[in-house]
Amino acid sequence: MAAWGERLAGVRGVLLDISGVLYDGGEGGGAAIAGSVEAVARLKRSRLKVRFCTNESQKSRGDLVRLLRRLGFDISEGEVTAPAPATCLILKERGLRPHLLVHDGVRSEFGQIDTSNPNCVVIADAGEDFSYQNMNKAFQVLMELEKPILFSLGKGRYYKETSGLMLDVGPYMKALEYACGIEAEVVGKPSPEFFKSALREMGVDASQAVMIGDDIVGDVGGAQRCGIRALQVRTGKFRPSDEHHPEVKADGYVDNLAEAVDLLLQHADQ
Amino acid sequence: MAAWGERLAGVRGVLLDISGVLYDGGEGGGAAIAGSVEAVARLKRSRLKVRFCTNESQKSRGDLVRLLRRLGFDISEGEVTAPAPATCLILKERGLRPHLLVHDGVRSEFGQIDTSNPNCVVIADAGEDFSYQNMNKAFQVLMELEKPILFSLGKGRYYKETSGLMLDVGPYMKALEYACGIEAEVVGKPSPEFFKSALREMGVDASQAVMIGDDIVGDVGGAQRCGIRALQVRTGKFRPSDEHHPEVKADGYVDNLAEAVDLLLQHADQ
Numbered sequence: 023m024a025a026w027g028e029r030l031a032g033v034r035g036v037l038l039d040i041s042g043v044l045y046d047g048g049e050g051g052g053a054a055i056a057g058s059v060e061a062v063a064r065l066k067r068s069r070l071k072v073r074f075c076t077n078e079s080q081k082s083r084g085d086l087v088r089l090l091r092r093l094g095f096d097i098s099e100g101e102v103t104a105p106a107p108a109t110c111l112i113l114k115e116r117g118l119r120p121h122l123l124v125h126d127g128v129r130s131e132f133g134q135i136d137t138s139n140p141n142c143v144v145i146a147d148a149g150e151d152f153s154y155q156n157m158n159k160a161f162q163v164l165m166e167l168e169k170p171i172l173f174s175l176g177k178g179r180y181y182k183e184t185s186g187l188m189l190d191v192g193p194y195m196k197a198l199e200y201a202c203g204i205e206a207e208v209v210g211k212p213s214p215e216f217f218k219s220a221l222r223e224m225g226v227d228a229s230q231a232v233m234i235g236d237d238i239v240g241d242v243g244g245a246q247r248c249g250i251r252a253l254q255v256r257t258g259k260f261r262p263s264d265e266h267h268p269e270v271k272a273d274g275y276v277d278n279l280a281e282a283v284d285l286l287l288q289h290a291d292q
Numbered sequence: 293m294a295a296w297g298e299r300l301a302g303v304r305g306v307l308l309d310i311s312g313v314l315y316d317g318g319e320g321g322g323a324a325i326a327g328s329v330e331a332v333a334r335l336k337r338s339r340l341k342v343r344f345c346t347n348e349s350q351k352s353r354g355d356l357v358r359l360l361r362r363l364g365f366d367i368s369e370g371e372v373t374a375p376a377p378a379t380c381l382i383l384k385e386r387g388l389r390p391h392l393l394v395h396d397g398v399r400s401e402f403g404q405i406d407t408s409n410p411n412c413v414v415i416a417d418a419g420e421d422f423s424y425q426n427m428n429k430a431f432q433v434l435m436e437l438e439k440p441i442l443f444s445l446g447k448g449r450y451y452k453e454t455s456g457l458m459l460d461v462g463p464y465m466k467a468l469e470y471a472c473g474i475e476a477e478v479v480g481k482p483s484p485e486f487f488k489s490a491l492r493e494m495g496v497d498a499s500q501a502v503m504i505g506d507d508i509v510g511d512v513g514g515a516q517r518c519g520i521r522a523l524q525v526r527t528g529k530f531r532p533s534d535e536h537h538p539e540v541k542a543d544g545y546v547d548n549l550a551e552a553v554d555l556l557l558q559h560a561d562q
Contacts, residue, residue: 154422158459165457179471180431187435189428193467201449201463
């Protein structure tokens with residue numbers, strides 16, 4: 023593999039995944055990953071532009087930012103690209119009224135959306151709310167529509183909490199796709215539209231950006247398909263087999279965000 | 293389409309799906325489909341051999357047969373081919389110890405199976421027991437195995453109860469397949485092994501048998517791939533679009549089991 027100086031040449035902006043990179047969720051809100059609070063602070067003191075690009079869909083952006091600030095992170099709502107607000111824009115543009123299968127924590131993001139007489143379904147990481155009854159209700163709504171439309175906020179397979187691996191929204195999206203014989207529209211990583219909106223909001227071209235994430239497919243593969251370089255951290259849901267993934271090869275693997283920031287501050291365009 | 297006489301020539305044995313053909317499940321056990329009790333009785337008085345071939349995986353065979361007898365059907369346990377007993381045979385043959393994600397009603401079928409220190413997962417139509425917590429536990433067991441093995445008792449998309457369409461085991465199988473990056477082994481229709489064991493138990497060759505079911509893919513498509521003719525009934529989960537299915541064309545469509553039996557008694561090999 024090329025030297026880091028070559029791999030990081032010309033980087034001007036950094037997209038940071040949140041869960042598994044900044045912190046691991048869990049009991050009592052979760053815990054910061056060692057070194058990540060300082061790493062974000064150092065990055066923000068540099069000339070590099072920084073934006074947080076998350077598939078978090080259990081919490082509103084406000085709640086997520088409050089949690090991260092409590093853990094010590096320097097982060098504000100305006101710096102976060104998240105799928106729920108992006109979905110609201112799409113629903114408004116297309117005049118769609120969703121049946122929501124989402125966690126109560128993110129419901130406030132849909133406060134301005136008409137949910138009467140639904141003509142589509144939106145699912146997010148609903149956690150415990152992925153009960154059989156709630157899944158069956160979403161299924162029945164879809165089956166009653168002439169052209170069923172399903173939005174999924176991300177399609178992650180699982181994430182890591184302090185207590186272990188947890189099923190994410192992706193498996194439930196697949197369940198409804200199969201049950202109804204349809205294909206969901208994914209809002210969030212790895213959707214190219216989502217990365218592009220994060221780049222726009224950061225004001226940096228794809229070729230000058232790097233994504234740092236723990237998900238080899240959603241973060242690394244998704245970013246690379248948009249022409250964004252991508253590093254995988256060995257924290258969060260990282261598994262050693264990711265470094266031999268059959269389809270995706272990161273531009274670099276680092277132990278954690280702290281190491282990624284060390285390398286960026288040494289080698290990126292300052 | 294050819295005349296019924298031609299389509300049913302040489303039939304000596306009839307495989308009957310149960311849910312959606314004999315009865316629709318639901319509150320208080322469900323309700324017999326009009327004409328089906330008499331149709332089964334007429335079939336059994338004829339020279340045709342009859343076997344029940346079901347993907348029912350919420351109830352033990354004993355409970356299913358008791359329910360059907362209460363609804364008036366002439367049926368006994370020994371006449372039923374069902375996925376739970378077939379799975380037990382496979383587990384014993386391969387020395388596998390399952391983690392069970394199944395409905396309490398079918399758990400007794402696995403009474404003789406060692407479930408300590410599991411090295412595979414078995415899922416069935418668990419209904420309300422498809423909670424997030426139970427799905428996550430099955431997922432975690434699979435992720436801890438070096439070579440995850442998942443058995444699914446059928447892969448139906450949904451079935452019809454008196455109260456409406458209900459998610460079957462298939463969508464949950466797809467969820468775990470996606471979460472773990474694996475492919476499940478299906479025990480039940482449309483698996484060819486399952487149809488073959490039903491034929492063996494009935495003592496009739498594939499070319500002399502006809503399957504009657506409400507599932508265009510699981511019943512009709514599955515049987516046809518084994519060389520068994522198949523009729524779809526317009527009861528249970530049947531939807532008008534099934535008659536224009538892109539991949540599967542039944543050998544005939546009938547309004548219900550009563551009509552199928554009328555035709556068989558007129559045209560099959562007596």
